[in-house]
Amino acid sequence: MQTSVVLFTCDLRLSDHPPLRAALHGGGRVVPLFVRDPAVDAAGFAAPNRLAFLSDCLRDLDARLRERGGRLVLREGDTVTEVCRVAAEADADEVHMAGDVSAFAHMRERRLRRALEADGRRLYVHDTVCTAVAPGAVTPASSDHFAVFTPYYRRWSAQGLRDALDAPGAVVVPEQVGSAPLPKRGDVNGVSPGLCAGGETEGRRRLTAWLRSGVAAYEECHDDLAGDATSRLSPHLHFGTLSPVEVVHRARRAGGAGAEAFVRQVAWRDFNRQVLAARPDAAARDYRTHRDRWRGGRDAEADAQTWREGRTGYPIVDAAMRQLRHEGWMHNRGRLLAASFLTKTLYVDWRVGARHFLDLLVDGDMANNQLNWQWMAGTGTDTRPNRVLNPVTQGKRYDPDGAYVRRWVEELADVKAAGVHEPWKLPAPERGSTGYPEPVVSLAEGLDRFKRARATA
Known part of the structure; x- marks a missing residue:
């Protein structure tokens, strides 16, 4: 009976899973494998929210496999080393996995293919999985x-x-292949309190x-x-x-x-x-450069930290940033506003914002996160690279009653809709009693600074 290894990466499911279906073709045995690779940690991608969500996903995947007579095999170490080791233990002829687009994924695939071929085994990479x-x-x-x-x-x-594939009815896993214990969400520190469930x-x-x-x-x-x-x-x-x-x-x-x-x-x-x-380098370099001389130094870092903490003095931006910290997720309109404010109003490098989002977002990945940040910074694929989103105008348009702001910015919970997006216009006694900060910069000053910087870049 033929045995195959299915390497799960960004495809933690059984339904519509082409690599798993290909491995099971003909009724063979399969080793469903996930490798917890320390290289991911070293690259800075092992954020607590994603690790907690991943724990949910792996435990659910194992449970669904057990319903079908199988189980998930978890290994820890270098992915290429562990896949080759498992393939040898199972006497597997083939390894199946999903294709991915990051530079790390491409490097992993090349290394794995060479190592498997050296052992007389084949690697099959499947498209339209992710x-x-x-x-x-x-x-x-x-x-x-x-x-x-x-x-x-x-x-x-x-x-x-292509047509979507049903989950398999049965999965037979070789008994001799051992597994490390599955992780638990509760073992991860620093998780956002409102993080959603995975699996x-x-x-x-x-x-x-x-x-x-x-x-x-x-x-x-x-x-x-x-x-x-x-x-x-x-x-x-x-x-x-x-x-x-x-x-x-x-x-x-x-x-x-x-x-x-x-x-x-x-x-x-x-x-x-x-x-x-x-363009793999677009994860870290401008896709279309304007040769920006982004602000640096202590003043810029202080402004960036104020932005991270959700204390810029612009309620709609601060609400979005506080939602991110609490849930590990942010509304898409909030993402646009937060990114515009950091890169255009504060004129801070988009990579600073992208890093913070990757530190917290449960859905943070290199393609969407980095390229959406570049789109908003005007260094990416946006055909209007100098567009600036006004947080006051946007707040009044997309949160007209101020309910979103009051939900996340507790200092403004009792402020009426008419003043919630411009608290600096409230009467002095009321403004002072909120404890909410003054704007870190005026919108006019920020816009003028950005226009001058781009004009001379």
């Missing part, structure tokens, strides 16, 4: 990737998706509930900060407890303008991944 459309599947005539979203989306929408079971429950009662209003309400009308599925897409292929299929079956707008957001995720696949 994306709906594979990076590089649609390209313009003159380039290896699309640099503008709209033409990409037209081609992406016309691309036929495929929870992800599928959320998706079903969203398609039943949330997606119809998505186009109209997705920017409503207080209404919280987004899907909150991004952590599950990041960890692969949900398949983007299945998500798109099910949303399209639901139909309507809301579903179309939601699918467009899934396409944005694929868009960023095809950019990073073609």
